[in-house]
Amino acid sequence: MQEIVQSIVQQAGISEEQAKTAFITTLTAIKTKLPDSVAGQLDGLLTGSEFDYKVVVNEKVNELRGEAAEKFEELKEEATEKFEELREGFKKIF
Template sequence: MEQVVKMVAEKAGISESQAKTAVNTVASFLKDKMPAGMASQVDAYLSGSGDSSSGIGGMADKVGGMFGKK
């Protein structure tokens, strides 16, 4: 999660404390909207135990690809 918080802080130009609040808010929102199995993958990814080539990381890559990001 710290890596995501640092990235948000840098890109948004806000403090790490503010970025952590933002990341937690977005994660909670996403988990509320997702099926239980997917919600646990958000937690796993943010805790650093998620695999970037599968699960939520893989999905993020696929979604990015849909919008032209490679």
């Protein structure tokens, strides 16, 4: 992070404190636009950690798993309702 702050100081001609504030403000704004798993990785990148794709992929897989489970539950409920309607229709005929 310090390298970036120093770069801002040199390029913008502002104080280190102003550059740090600008950097943190910008980083915070960017993180609000990213998925939590990616936003969390940014802090690690600034401290020298490598980006952990597994964390991001696992979060997305879990999210998709949850969405799929919800969709299957909705489909199950709709199928049950349609089956009941069909069964009632057959009872009226026979």
